[in-house]
Amino acid sequence: MSEIEKAAKSSLVLLAGNEPALQLKFLDDLLARVGVSRQDFDVESVDANAVGPRDWVGSAATIPFMAERRVVVVRHLLRRDPKDADGSGLDRLPASALMILVADDENMEDQTMATRLRNWTAAVKAAKGFQYDSTLAGDKARSELRKIAEAGGVPMSGPACDLLLEMSGGKFSRAAEELDKLVLFCRGKKAIQESDVREIVVPSREWNVFAMIDGLIHNQVSAAVGQLRIMVGNKRKADAATFGQVLPQTGRALRLLWQARVCIEAGVSPGSATEAVRQAFPTRPNLANEKEFVQRKMMSAAQRVTLPKLAECFQIYADTDSRLKGALAAYDKHDTLELMLLEMAHALHRVKTA
Numbered sequence: 001m002s003e004i005e006k007a008a009k010s011s012l013v014l015l016a017g018n019e020p021a022l023q024l025k026f027l028d029d030l031l032a033r034v035g036v037s038r039q040d041f042d043v044e045s046v047d048a049n050a051v052g053p054r055d056w057v058g059s060a061a062t063i064p065f066m067a068e069r070r071v072v073v074v075r076h077l078l079r080r081d082p083k084d085a086d087g088s089g090l091d092r093l094p095a096s097a098l099m100i101l102v103a104d105d106e107n108m109e110d111q112t113m114a115t116r117l118r119n120w121t122a123a124v125k126a127a128k129g130f131q132y133d134s135t136l137a138g139d140k141a142r143s144e145l146r147k148i149a150e151a152g153g154v155p156m157s158g159p160a161c162d163l164l165l166e167m168s169g170g171k172f173s174r175a176a177e178e179l180d181k182l183v184l185f186c187r188g189k190k191a192i193q194e195s196d197v198r199e200i201v202v203p204s205r206e207w208n209v210f211a212m213i214d215g216l217i218h219n220q221v222s223a224a225v226g227q228l229r230i231m232v233g234n235k236r237k238a239d240a241a242t243f244g245q246v247l248p249q250t251g252r253a254l255r256l257l258w259q260a261r262v263c264i265e266a267g268v269s270p271g272s273a274t275e276a277v278r279q280a281f282p283t284r285p286n287l288a289n290e291k292e293f294v295q296r297k298m299m300s301a302a303q304r305v306t307l308p309k310l311a312e313c314f315q316i317y318a319d320t321d322s323r324l325k326g327a328l329a330a331y332d333k334h335d336t337l338e339l340m341l342l343e344m345a346h347a348l349h350r351v352k353t354a
Helices: 004-006 019-032 051-061 111-126 138-149 158-167 170-183 196-198 205-217 221-232 233-268 275-280 294-304 307-324 331-347
Strands: 012-016 045-046 071-075 097-102 132-135
Touching: 004 019, 004 132, 012 019, 012 111, 012 294, 019 097, 019 170, 019 233, 045 051, 051 097, 097 307, 111 132, 138 170, 158 170, 158 196, 158 205, 158 294, 170 196, 205 221, 205 233, 205 294, 205 331, 221 233, 233 275, 233 294, 233 307, 233 331, 307 331
Parallel strands: 012 097, 012 132, 045 071, 071 097
Antiparallel strands: none
């Protein structure tokens, strides 16, 4: 029995995972399986932070008028505390009801959202509901992307597929969207190559940061500064980009790089790290819990650095944060951030003299 068939037999369904495109496809396929569409009279869509679980249950328990099932789709589920569902009747839905809880793609770095997902998952399991996990990564994601490219008439090389996933932040859904453009651009070619991916794909912020760090590690300072300028953008958006993206993501990358170097010196991989090594890792970001491509890139980069050099980079990062917040003397944001990269490059590559 397929997952769609199993979901259709349940009165309560939870759609979770980190691939929104796959979640929404499953939602549409499930609605089609029970004979309705999103616009039908017996289908209601609500926002979780607008009305509460008792209202969801009340609507779902209504006798359907023009279909066999009364369907209630609850979007942005993680914006609602699972405790609000206590005593709401989620575990007593009639057979004619179909309640679909959609844990839309939220910021899962937020501990509150992560905790709510675990608690909602437990609540649905206790109610004997069906759960669909849209997470798709590693070899499965690569295989699916190459199938999509093949179906579009243009095969994709393995390295190009890996690069596409990396530039999409490891997200299959985003990679699939970018692949549509690649297929059109490469129609008539023998295959999609890495050069095509670099030319066409709009990289994620995460990839920009990794590319910037790569530039520093390989002493390609102009390339690192180029990535920084892409992230900061124009002066009107400098504040939002600096404090919302560049500084947090740079700090995150440095912490992951430090963890990778610890793994190298301990002779272990992130996935097989000893308990002593794992205890040295912070809760977030934790390299052992990162996507495969993040672990691979960090372990590769960490081969070229040492812990003392990383310590200097952390100090430069802290000084830059102080300059940008007015605690130390500084120029404008662009110059301050570029100075940070120059100082880090010097710390990583200077040659000690006797």
